[in-house]
Amino acid sequence: MHIHTTSLPGVLIIEPRVFHDERGYFKESFNAARYQTLAGIDSVFVQDNQSCSRACVLRGLHFQRTRPQGKLIGVTRGAIFDVVVDIDPHSSTFGHHLGVELSQDNHKQLWVPPGYAHGYCVLSAEADVSYKCTDYYRPDDEGGLAWDCPRLGIDWPIPNPILSAKDKMHPGLEQFLRP
Numbered sequence: 001m002h003i004h005t006t007s008l009p010g011v012l013i014i015e016p017r018v019f020h021d022e023r024g025y026f027k028e029s030f031n032a033a034r035y036q037t038l039a040g041i042d043s044v045f046v047q048d049n050q051s052c053s054r055a056c057v058l059r060g061l062h063f064q065r066t067r068p069q070g071k072l073i074g075v076t077r078g079a080i081f082d083v084v085v086d087i088d089p090h091s092s093t094f095g096h097h098l099g100v101e102l103s104q105d106n107h108k109q110l111w112v113p114p115g116y117a118h119g120y121c122v123l124s125a126e127a128d129v130s131y132k133c134t135d136y137y138r139p140d141d142e143g144g145l146a147w148d149c150p151r152l153g154i155d156w157p158i159p160n161p162i163l164s165a166k167d168k169m170h171p172g173l174e175q176f177l178r179p
Contacts, residue, residue, distance in 0.1 A: 003039045008098050009091070010113040011084050012039055014072075018107050027107060029074060030132065041111055043070050045132040053122045053129070058161035060119015061085055061145040061170070068114035070134035078127030079103035081157050082110050085117040085145060089176045097154055102129075117145045121158050144170030 004013040014035075018027045028034075035041045053059065061083065073082060085097045101123070102108050112118050114134060147154070147161070149172035 001034065001038055006098050008084060008086055008093055008096060011098055012111040013100055014039060014109040014111060016107055039111065043134040045134055047133040047136055049131050049133065051129050053127055055122055055125050056158050056162050058121040058147055058163055061117040061147055062119060063087060063117040063143050064138065064141045065143045067135050067138060067141055070114045071112045071118060071131045072109060073102065073131040074109040075102045075104055076128045076130055077104050078124035080120040080122055080127050080129060082120040083154055084112050085152060087117045087176055088115055095151060095173050097152055119147060121156055121161055123157060146170045146172045149173050
């Protein structure tokens with residue numbers, strides 16, 4: 001397993017070992033002891049989620065306001081461009097983002113610690129995304145950040161994303177600067 005640190009504190013790109021042979025491949029997608037020892041991820045995961053989306057769908061950018069979730073994200077089919085944004089106004093990397101391609105072919109995972117906004121767009125015809133969460137989803141605690149906020153300057157690789165009605169309405173980064 002290879003662990004790559006990123007420009008955002010605590011955000012990691014993880015490359016699990018993949019064993020290929022004439023039958024296909026095998027990989028261990030999570031092992032609590034190994035992820036704690038090698039990546040420092042000692043969180044308890046309480047909820048697993050899966051989504052299937054078609055090409056050009058953009059989900060996000062989402063976060064939980066008072067009970068933030070850490071997420072371990074991977075793709076089991078297809079490919080996505082996954083984005084993490086630092087939304088802590090006290091952080092030296094506030095407003096900075098990281099984008100990484102996760103796919104069934106590269107097997108990469110993304111560890112997003114609690115306190116970041118997260119979203120992704122689908123690069124393939126369809127994509128199945130799986131992620132483990134450190135806290136339960138609470139609809140009354142959810143927040144969102146505009147995917148196209150000019151202050152973020154995210155270079156999304158799709159020109160006209162398909163968004164939910166809710167994701168079209170999220171405010172920009174200025175929501176975190178209010179007194």
